Amino acid sequence: MANIYYDKDATIGLLDDTIVAVIGYGSQGHAHALNLHESGVDVVVGLREDSSSRSKVESDGLRVANVADAVDEAQLIMVLVPDEIMAEIYHDEIAPHLEEGDVLAFAHGFNVHFGAIEPPEGNDVVMIAPKGPGHLVRRTYADGSGVPCLVAVHQDVSGKAKDIALAYASAIGGGRAGVLETTFAEETETDLFGEQVILCGGVAELIKSAFTTLVEAGYQPESAYFETLHELKLIVDLLYEGGMGWMRHSISNTAEYGDYTRGPRIVTDETRAEMRKVLDEIQSGAFANEWLGQAREGAPHLIEQRETQSNHQIEQVGRELRKMMPFIEEKRA
Ligand code: NAD
Numbered sequence: 261m262a263n264i265y266y267d268k269d270a271t272i273g274l275l276d277d278t279i280v281a282v283i284g285y286g287s288q289g290h291a292h293a294l295n296l297h298e299s300g301v302d303v304v305v306g307l308r309e310d311s312s313s314r315s316k317v318e319s320d321g322l323r324v325a326n327v328a329d330a331v332d333e334a335q336l337i338m339v340l341v342p343d344e345i346m347a348e349i350y351h352d353e354i355a356p357h358l359e360e361g362d363v364l365a366f367a368h369g370f371n372v373h374f375g376a377i378e379p380p381e382g383n384d385v386v387m388i389a390p391k392g393p394g395h396l397v398r399r400t401y402a403d404g405s406g407v408p409c410l411v412a413v414h415q416d417v418s419g420k421a422k423d424i425a426l427a428y429a430s431a432i433g434g435g436r437a438g439v440l441e442t443t444f445a446e447e448t449e450t451d452l453f454g455e456q457v458i459l460c461g462g463v464a465e466l467i468k469s470a471f472t473t474l475v476e477a478g479y480q481p482e483s484a485y486f487e488t489l490h491e492l493k494l495i496v497d498l499l500y501e502g503g504m505g506w507m508r509h510s511i512s513n514t515a516e517y518g519d520y521t522r523g524p525r526i527v528t529d530e531t532r533a534e535m536r537k538v539l540d541e542i543q544s545g546a547f548a549n550e551w552l553g554q555a556r557e558g559a560p561h562l563i564e565q566r567e568t569q570s571n572h573q574i575e576q577v578g579r580e581l582r583k584m585m586p587f588i589e590e591k592r593a
């Protein structure tokens with residue numbers, strides 16, 4: 261059975277005499293910094309001199325410093341900058357300012373696991389990875405709940421690395437939902453696999469393919485949109501609340517029969533073989549090399565696809581239909 265920890269298993273007081281530097285103030289950074297601060301932890305946010313987030317940090321009531329100064333001052337450094345530029349920032353602005361005994365922390369194992377960052381031997385290296393986007397890490401904390409977290413220890417010099425990671429996880433609200441112990445390898449590889457195969461890549465392709473099949477067969481795009489994209493949320497909510505059983509209990513018998521008999525024709529042995537290949541590319545580091553290489557060249561494929569995908573018919577139809585649903589707060593990339 262996995263090790264899962266809750267607030268009762270953590271001592272936030274372990275961070276009492278620790279200044280935490282949160283490097284970056286994006287999705288995760290703002291959530292960690294504000295939650296830590298409200299849990300009584302002394303926080304400094306590390307940003308570039310010319311960062312547009314500086315005034316935001318200050319108006320949120322937090323201290324801000326240059327990355328190097330924040331690292332100098334802190335005893336725990338949480339690195340929350342984009343993964344594809346993290347190694348460069350680490351080498352230029354963090355590593356030279358690390359002192360022996362400082363704890364180095366990450367929210368995703370990517371750079372350490374694939375060797376782009378090799379932390380010095382004298383430092384504890386931990387991961388505290390919320391299993392949700394930053395705005396939820398913040399919102400749930402403010403509501404009195406939290407987002408489940410993963411914690412892992414890559415290096416334990418002090419003998420307290422795991423307890424420090426648990427304290428941090430509790431301080432950002434994770435201990436209210438559950439903190440699962442894992443490894444850098446497991447977190448990194450499962451996270452990449454999940455986002456590629458189901459959460460982002462798999463789901464997006466399934467939606468677009470189903471939408472296009474209906475439209476090409478002559479059905480109204482609006483009808484196809486409601487069926488293949490809008491309704492997905494209602495089904496996912498049921499899965500989230502009670503698993504497959506609750507979802508199937510809530511749908512009609514007709515839908516349930518179609519689920520058992522047609523679902524396995526959509527995801528086939530061929531699909532599973534491809535999933536395995538995607539996993540192999542993750543495990544071998546081939547995906548990481550490909551993506552870091554792309555990022556070094558300015559991520560041309562990513563930028564081109566952003567444009568192409570935003571012009572897909574399902575996106576155009578969706579933008580129009582959501583305008584008519586005032587209860588959906590407008591979100592645009
Ligand atoms: P983000 O893109 O939202 O924010 C990155 C922030 O880094 C920027 O807002 C900026 O403040 C800062 N930054 C950018 N360039 C910088 C530079 N040169 N010097 C200093 N600061 C700079 O990133 P994010 O999504 O919060 O991801 C941060 C980490 O959290 C990553 O390791 C990611 O894998 C991990 N993570 C993200 C999520 C998520 O849902 N977004 C979930 C779990 C873990």
Ligand code: MG
Pocket residue numbers: 451455
């Ligand atoms: Mg992720």
